[in-house]
Amino acid sequence: MKVSFLGAGAIGSMFAALLKQHAPDLDVLVVVRGAHGEAISHSGEIEIVGPWGNRPVPIAWSFDPADVAGSDFVFVTVKSQATREALQQAGSALGDAVVVSIQNGINDGQYTGFVPLERLVMGMTATNMAVLEPGQVSMQLDGHTMFGPPIGSTSTVAAQKVVDLMGRIQVPGLDFSVHPNILGVRYNKLVINALGYASCLSGSNFITEALCYTPWREGVGRPIVAECRRVLAAGGVEIPRIQGRSDLTKVENLMRVLGTPILGKLVQMAIRGKFERSPIVFSLLQDLRRGKPTEVDHINGQIVRVAAMAGTEAPVNAEIVKITHELEHRSGERLTTREDVIDRIINITKLTSS
Ligand SMILES: NC(=O)c1ccc[n+]([C@@H]2O[C@H](COP(=O)([O-])OP(=O)(O)OC[C@H]3O[C@@H](n4cnc5c(N)ncnc54)[C@H](OP(=O)(O)O)[C@@H]3O)[C@@H](O)[C@H]2O)c1
Known part of the structure; x- marks a missing residue:
């Protein structure tokens, strides 16, 4: 064979x-x-x-x-x-x-x-x-x-x-x-990637410098996931749970716990060392650093397309796509700062909610 x-x-x-x-x-x-x-x-x-x-x-x-x-x-x-x-x-x-x-x-x-x-x-x-x-x-x-x-x-x-x-x-x-619902399984993973990609734009460690950092988690992370959930529901996509660690609901639960006063600090302390030693590396970061085209149009860009098909919008994911393309076209240093990403997404969120 x-x-x-x-x-x-x-x-x-x-x-x-x-x-x-x-x-x-x-x-x-x-x-x-x-x-x-x-x-x-x-x-x-x-x-x-x-x-x-x-x-x-x-x-x-x-x-x-x-x-x-x-x-x-x-x-x-x-x-x-x-x-x-x-x-x-x-x-x-x-x-x-x-x-x-x-x-x-x-x-x-x-x-x-x-x-x-x-x-x-x-x-x-x-x-x-x-x-x-x-x-x-x-x-x-x-x-x-x-x-x-x-x-x-x-x-x-x-x-x-x-x-x-x-x-x-x-x-x-x-x-x-x-x-049987591999499409939903793939969307489950896609939303985690959409979130992870946002952390790559500033080269931030996904767990310790993005999810554990309150301004990023609240200003960037939660709006991305909330928008993906809203758009996929509007598009009729059912997202099943996935066994193992790569499951969207687990990531959402982690973000929720990290936001609670005492438990959040304890969880941070427990996971920080592990993820500092072995960071989760998304391919978008490697592609940006190597000056190669990224897959962003197929990840955050897919949420934008589903939104359009469902007659709604996905401005937060659209902004992540936009920032990524700006960085792809930069020569030399292709990353931006974590604060820049936070500011841009907060501005988009404010604009669309006003
Ligand atoms: N790596 C992971 O851990 C991981 C995990 C989950 C999902 N995925 C997904 O799996 C897919 C593959 O990822 P990857 O990390 O394996 O990517 P990768 O390391 O870039 O591998 C893709 C390979 O295909 C080559 N290629 C592209 N076009 C070709 C062509 N026409 N003919 C022959 N070779 C060609 C590329 O060459 P060039 O480099 O010259 O373009 C590259 O060597 C992606 O969709 C990724 O998102 C990856």
Whole structure:
């Protein structure tokens, strides 16, 4: 059986290498590019770093998306904005493969014309992976990865096949399951990202310098989440709870507790050390620092689009998109200050409530 990963960066390389390591009978191919791709092409390996230590995994690689030809499964793990281009490059080589998106953003529509609904599976991973250096990827955080049907389908047949495949990866803390409302699950994660992205604009540690900092939490964090909740309710999106730590309700509860006088201080003291040592790093921050286009149009921008479709507005998320684009177009230092973000969102909130 052939399994390909189209656009193997952090997520694609880690899942591909784990799959090859735990199911050596599979033909696993990574379609790569850039410095990371060059490193893999030279060594013929991906080095994976995690609780298992550092492990080089020999892997088949290609620079040509058309080499996915003959695959039973094609995992698409490019950033959302690169989806259509990657699918176009793979073109007819996608053949009859089950195509699986493991991406942030609600980009089901980008697959239209490339994959029929019954062979398209949408995924959400709560894990966190990073390319440490070209050829080397690290599992920063374990967690659940869920799969389900795309918008327009209710069938979980293809998703179950993906879970059966990925279930061959036997790593404690990594698990794979089917969720019938994967769209709601993806929106749950999207709202957490919309919140996290706002902290990246100033390079602030999401937990200790953003959520734990009252002016940010009250001025930026809570308005973003409240707006997302309002817009998604208006758009008829039901958000299920997610097992594990990456769940919107858990984040909202944390913000609520942090706002209470005595308990809030105690919780801050309890979590500060852990998150100072191991900060949660959103890809938007890495992309801004590297001068690469970010996924903001697919995260906060998605809330703006849902608002427009539901006949309402999302000014707070629109402002986060605007600030991000300003920073993307800056040369040199691409971050702003935490106070600047707070001021701009408070101004927007005042304007829209007056
Ligand atoms: N990393 C995480 O922990 C994590 C967690 C949850 C969800 N996600 C989501 O998963 C998706 C992938 O994230 P990631 O962090 O793995 O991104 P990434 O490290 O940037 O990996 C994407 C890779 O695809 C390559 N690529 C883009 N277009 C291509 C093409 N046409 N052909 C071949 N390769 C192509 C990119 O090359 P270039 O760099 O040259 O563009 C990059 O190497 C995103 O939607 C992200 O939001 C990531």
